[in-house]
Every structure is written in C-alpha cells, then in structure tokens.
Amino acid sequence: xxxxxxxxxxxxxxxxxxxxxxxxxxxxxxxxxxxxxxxxxxxxxxxxxxxxxxxxxxxxxxxxxxxxxxxxxxxxxxxxxxxxxxxxxxxxxxxxxxxxxxxxxxxxxxxxxxxxxxxxxxxxxxxxxxxxxxxxxxxxxxxxxxxxxxxxxxxxxxxxxxxxxxxxxxxxxxxxxxxxxxxxxxxxxxxxxxxxxxxxxxxxxxxxxxxxxxxxxxxxxxxxxxxxxxxxxxxxxxxxxxxxxxxxxxxxxxxxxxxxxxxxxxxxxxxxxxxxxxxxxx
Numbered sequence: 001x002x003x004x005x006x007x008x009x010x011x012x013x014x015x016x017x018x019x020x021x022x023x024x025x026x027x028x029x030x031x032x033x034x035x036x037x038x039x040x041x042x043x044x045x046x047x048x049x050x051x052x053x054x055x056x057x058x059x060x061x062x063x064x065x066x067x068x069x070x071x072x073x074x075x076x077x078x079x080x081x082x083x084x085x086x087x088x089x090x091x092x093x094x095x096x097x098x099x100x101x102x103x104x105x106x107x108x109x110x111x112x113x114x115x116x117x118x119x120x121x122x123x124x125x126x127x128x129x130x131x132x133x134x135x136x137x138x139x140x141x142x143x144x145x146x147x148x149x150x151x152x153x154x155x156x157x158x159x160x161x162x163x164x165x166x167x168x169x170x171x172x173x174x175x176x177x178x179x180x181x182x183x184x185x186x187x188x189x190x191x192x193x194x195x196x197x198x199x200x201x202x203x204x205x206x207x208x209x210x211x212x213x214x215x216x217x218x219x220x221x222x223x224x225x226x227x228x229x230x231x232x233x234x235x236x237x238x239x240x241x242x243x244x245x246x247x248x249x250x251x252x253x254x255x256x257x258x259x260x261x262x263x264x265x266x267x268x269x270x271x272x273x274x275x276x277x278x279x280x281x282x
Contacts, residue, residue: 054091056082056241057103057112061191064216065276066137066239067117077276078116078136082241084268085259100173110246114253118242119177128242129250133257135240137282139210140233141176146200150228153206157232166205169195174208178235181208196223208234 062068067076074095086093096103096112106112108127120130143162145153155162159180170181172188187204189195192214199207200223211229218224243253263269273282 052091054086054093055096055111055113056093056116057096057098057106057114058116059100059103060097062217063117063210063213065212065278077272077278077282078239078241080272081136081260081263081269082116085256085263088259088263089255100171104173107242107244108246110244112244113247113249114241114243116241117239119175119237120240120242121175121177121182124175124242127245129245129253130240130242131253131257133261134242134253135238137239137278139212139237139239141178141181141208141235141237142211142233143206143230144199144209144214144227145206145230146202147226147228149205150230153230155230155232157234159234169199169204169207171195176208176235177237181234192217196227200226206230210237 058067063076065076066078067074069075074097079095083093096106098106103112103115104118104124107115115128116136118124118128124130143155153166159178163180163184168181168184168186169189170186171192171194172190175182187198189198192209195207195209196218198204211233218227241256243249243256270280273280
C-alpha cells in the first residue's frame, strides 16, 4: 500500500465531520488516522522485519567435504560458510540443488542470486560477478586413469601434449579454469558416478576431476582400487560463490565478500576447517 491510499481513505472518512465542532472532529479524525496507518502499514512493517532471502543454486551431487547431504540435510564447508556469512548480513538462504547446467542457467538469466562451488572462467564472467573475496575453497584438479592403463602413461604437466594422445572424460558442464581442458575435445558424463563407470569401462583414457571430491566419494568403494591419480596435479582450482549480473547483484557480491573476509579471520572459521579436516587456506 502506498502513502496516497491511506490518506485518500482518511479524507473520505473526515468529510462528514466538516459541520461538527473542530475539537471533537480533530480528535475523532486523529483516532481514525492512527487506525488507518496501523492497518495500512502493519503488513509492510512485518515484511521489513523478515530477513531478505538469498536464492542460491548448486549442483545436485555430493561434493564432500564441501557440499553434501547427510541424513537428508545439506551440509559441508561451503554450506556452513555461506550460511554463517549470510546470517551476518541478515539474509536467509534458500538452497536449491539442480543439475549443474540448469543451476548455471538460472544465475545467468537472473532466476537465482548466486551459485556456489564454481570456478572462474572468461565465459562465466560475462554473466556472473566473481570477486577474490568470495573464494570459498581451493581444490587440486588431476587426471585419473584405470590403474593398468596408467602404468603406460607419462604426464609431465603438459596438458595439450598429453591430450593429443589420450581421450578425456569430464562431468557435463564442468569448467576447471584451465583452457586446455575446458576447450578440449571430451566426452561429457551426466555425473561423477557415470564418469567413473565409463572410465572403468574403457570409454576414454583419462578423466579430469577435483581430487578432493573424488577421493572423498570413492576412497571406501571398490572402484577406487582400480583407479590411479596421475602426477603432477593439473592445477589448483579456486572455488567461488558467484553472483548474478542479470539480477543486479554486484553490490551484494561486494557486501558478501567483505563479510566473508571477516568470517575467515574468526575462530568459528578455524573450527569449521578443523571439523572437516582441512588445512588453513583450504
């Protein structure tokens, strides 16, 4: 309700008072004005008292220790970091777990405020705000291969030369911030589980993965024994929370980065890293 609506209502209520005594009329009118203002703006004041909602999207898989479901609840380093920072900004987080490409499209088209666990690339900077202060974690990206095939491979760190000789698997929509991988000819899979199944079936020579994600998901599964990580790592990837340009969130991205910087200096953050068995600077 705008200011003009309650005032118009008040004028209509006061018209019958024009022929009455001024003092009685003013008292009666002021009482009605108070009632109109309470009714007209009470709903608005209640809305203002509620925290603003931060609409966040993420991939719909588990990425331990950063983002995963435990006993039906979303948790992990990123989840707890983001919720703590959002709370300090009086924001309430609404999480949506979606297929990765759909999650990216929602941020690109302004249907969501931000996306977590995303690497920075020139293509993504066209539709999302990436700030160094909004870095959530880092992760080593490595090639993995079947153990028997890895014994015959030599990777020196020269990605283009290596991929001339070997076919590549990646999860659909994943970008690593490494142009030689991001633009390479590759077979895309629907999920990490699909990637591992295809790798073990020999559909490609190698796969590119975040090692910490892969290790956490598979170290206690039988498939792990048949897979080897090649050395050296391809790169150390920075993982961000990136904010939607289409939604006009540049100022929000800056506020969040400043609050995240303060949080990373806190005892609570140090305890969070310890909880997830991660070293400082992860």
